[in-house]
Amino acid sequence: MKPIRILWLLLCMAGVILPMRYFIPWLQANDWDIGAMIDAWHVNDASSGLVWDLTVAAVTLTVWIVYEAVKTRNWLGLIAIPATYLVGVSLGLPLYLFLRSR
Template sequence: MSPLRLLFLVLAIWGTLHPLGLIFTWFAENGVSLTGLIAAWRAGWAPAALFWDLVISAIALSLWIVTDCRARGDRLGLLAIPATFCIGVSCGLPLYLFLRARPV
């Protein structure tokens, strides 16, 4: 495995563990409530701006993944789309780059 591909894998793992750790900490303090979590993300201008920034980035990334996977004939890269929306762009983008960098 190339050093760059290994770096993408490390970033995908970090982009999974760090955000999920923070979300689970929030759940432990506030109860498991997705509506409460989304309300917290939109509670002020700064978190709302970050929330929408990530939503728009996730949509753009997903469109690129679909287009790129179709052009390359590579379906495995599509796994990055649910990772993007279920975990975050911090997981989905490096995961896709990791999958895309492999020999096809």
Template structure:
């Protein structure tokens, strides 16, 4: 398995790239969370993709919660705010980095 450094580097990319898009949206539309959520479902394609990602995040939370207990990952909870502030592109590599660091 890759080292924690690789996972944490991927977490940085998983933060910067989505926020390049999010930042443009917020610059154009303002800081309204309700408008952001509404735009996630602006059409069928966006809604389907959004629901797919939201379901994947929920499944990831469930799996990582029990995996963290089994593997002794003490800072598992960091994936929850990571998911809300960026998404799965940050939360997943962050968790894998924490898991790898704990096992090293």
């Protein structure tokens, strides 16, 4: 495996582990209330700005993935879309780059 593909995999692992080590304990302590988590993301202007930044990045990544999947028939790359929305851009982007570089 090429070194760049190993780097994409390492970034995928970081993209899952780092956010989930905060999200899972918070959700457990708050009865898995997704609505409360969304409210917590908007506790101040700085965090709201970050939410919008990541939302725009996620939508942009989704458009890129769909565009390339249709153009190149690389349907496997589409699995990066649910990864993006279930975990975050921190997983979706390196996963897509890993799949794209095969």
